[in-house]
Amino acid sequence: MSTLSPAAVAAATPTDRNRVVDLLRVAALSVVVLGHWLVAVVVVRDGALETGAVLDRATWTHPLTWVFQVMPVFFLVGGYANGLSWRRARQRGDGATDWLRARLCRLLVPVVPLLLLWVGLVLVADAAGVDRAALRTASQVALVPTWFLAAYVVVCALAPLTLRLWERHGWASVVVALALGGVVDVVSLTVGPWWVGFANYVVVWGAVHQLGYAWLDGRVGGTRRRLGLAAVGGAGLVTLVALAPYPVSMIGLDGAAVNNSYPTRVTLGFLGLLQAGVVLAAEPVLRRVTARDRVWWLTVVLGRRMMSVYLWHLTVMVLLVGAAMLLGGPGLGVEPLSGVWWATRPLWWGVLAVATAGVVALVGAAEDVRPAAGPSGAWRPVAATVLGCGGLGVMAARGLVGTDGLSWWWALLPLAGVALLSGRTAGRAARPAWR
Template sequence: MGRPTAVERLRGTVRATAHDVDTRTPAHRDRAVDGLRALALLSVPVGHWLLGGLTRDPGGALHNASPLTTFGFLAPASWFLQMLGIFFLVGGYSSALSLRRAAGRGRSTGAWLRGRLVRLGRPVVGVAAVWAVLLPVLYAAGVPSTTLRTAAVLVVQPLWFVGIYLLVTALTPWCVRAARAFGGWTVLPLLGWVAAVDLLRYGPWAHSMPSWLGLLNLGPGWLFAYQLGVCWGEGRLGGRGARLVLCGGGALFAVLLLVFHYPASMVGVPGTDRTNSHPPSLLVLALAAVQCGAAILLRNRLDALLRRRLTLWAAVVAVNLSAMTIFCWHQTALLTLAIPGSLLDIPLPGLTTPPDTAGWLLARLALLPLIAITLLGVGRLAHRFEVPWTGIRGSSRAAVAVLAAVFASYALAVL
């Protein structure tokens, strides 16, 4: 019998690692929830890499662009790639259970909340501090200032989500009380609020409404799915309720799209005067309802799948362990390839060429593995910001915080 090939050895290593991860996983671990979190998380970089592009002007500077400007028929893809509803659902579910366990150990709500906020804030501060150093270095290396502004926008845009997530996490104790008192019906006021704001900003009187009106939907809009998750975690949203959420969300989605002509894309499209996600419109809540209802109904099947397919479960564990690193640094991975490419005199299809041809779509699809590999490399260096900052002196932490504040100020000015 011959020696095993390299591929066979790799498969053996993967299977052994997967079996080890499975053995180390506590029996009570909710694999379905972890799987849903990983799925929602991975949809963020994939969505940004597929539905966002960069174009190089004659001076070599990069500008943001979107293939949806040309290929409007791709808008339904955003229904599957925008899974923030699932992320907030799982977040609410996990927070409800975590708060309950903390109370059982005698830990105060304030201490629990500080722990959650610190864990979410560390990687955000880290990426901001690193880019505060990178910007002047890249400028000194000859990168155009327009490219740096574009880079700052790309890096900062996903981070708004962390701020909103911190806000709804801070509301967890009140969300739990509401769920225990009224169950899944607690989401109806949030739905009504967003509907009322949409009516004001899109109705016949929209021209007389202030431009900031839509910002009133930021909190209630994203709290909707989070509250569904809290209700699920408190045992107040089961199969019957999930079917109602799924069917009701689907019906509302169809009416808003076909009758009230909401934009089909779940992400912003340059040149359009309306957007669904920034801030969230009623269509976003309808989609979140469909996703959340389906997720709850499929929970047992997903759990069984992840207990049977150990390699898939090991991948889910790996993604969850690096969740915030993936989220905070995925655009940096794209820029790691795009910025050096923009300094070349030749166009790079799918990277620095306008996203307005079928060739660009094919080239970007072909580049996805390379961008993902780049993210793995960046993540190996950046993961230290996600784990506790033990061994780092107070002065060093203060320096990181100052750098992060500098970058945040610059990014806000650019936006």
């Protein structure tokens, strides 16, 4: 596909495709990848590796997370894409089971190579006597991206239901979801238990997902209305941060009493309103940008492998840091947040980008796998959702090494979910992804 000329790719793209959706998806995941590489603080002092995060060392960066915490944009795009896809499936007479099976396959199959690698690494490294604390940190950092996948899998599984809610109740479904997210936070932060807050991985991100339906149906048309949506989100976010115990940073902080992202808080729902309003106000400009053949070609090329880039970018970073330590720590001696450190960040990005591209070239074909056509019980996608979400969620929180020993078997849950989705056979995508 990448060998086709920009003009050929543009000509093969349906005229009714909203190219801005694809552009925002690629842009959002790119920002996440570059952001993760930037905030990671890795330095060698006296032969010992020290790790941390920029956000924990420099409070002046916290307001910047209102721009760089872009997962709300991805859920906005997901709502648009899932709503369009499910409606087309209904028109063809396809059932929710087959639609969900195909959707989950696209999300869960790409994670299989990553999990197999880390299970193998953990078992081999532990047998070789590698410190388990180091293994726990490495696997936890590398598998952080799976938190998003766990939440998105559930939101996608509920798309037929949430789209029906949108079609019947419109904006009320968004308002009620945000209100419910606030109630969940109150319970979690006061009477407890604190883990009640994990319900907002579905409630709050589901509310942002509803905004994608509004975009799809033209219910947030016009620049004035879109900027109004951004103003509502911004006002709500400022109010919550100023009057409630929510921190300024929209990305989790180590040791913070309250985090906005672990578990997800209602603040991220209002951040979703803010960001949705801003990017939708820019849609006319973005349409003109994506109308250029070269821009669209690049969007298509990156888009076909963006999930693999997202899943593997921290694994690549962890492995490169590990390899550097084995060689004595070259390149890891620069003092974090110093002028030299900031000046070398583009070089850091470049090295990681090249290495990630190489890895994705090897494993990216997993994104093209689709379930074979054929009968499939409704229990399969439901079970795959539970297994995938459960396993990925636990691994995102603790990696594959717990305080009480190895816990690699959590990886078996999403792998079992993929096996259920595959059925008897699995096939490759029959046509280019941009179609």
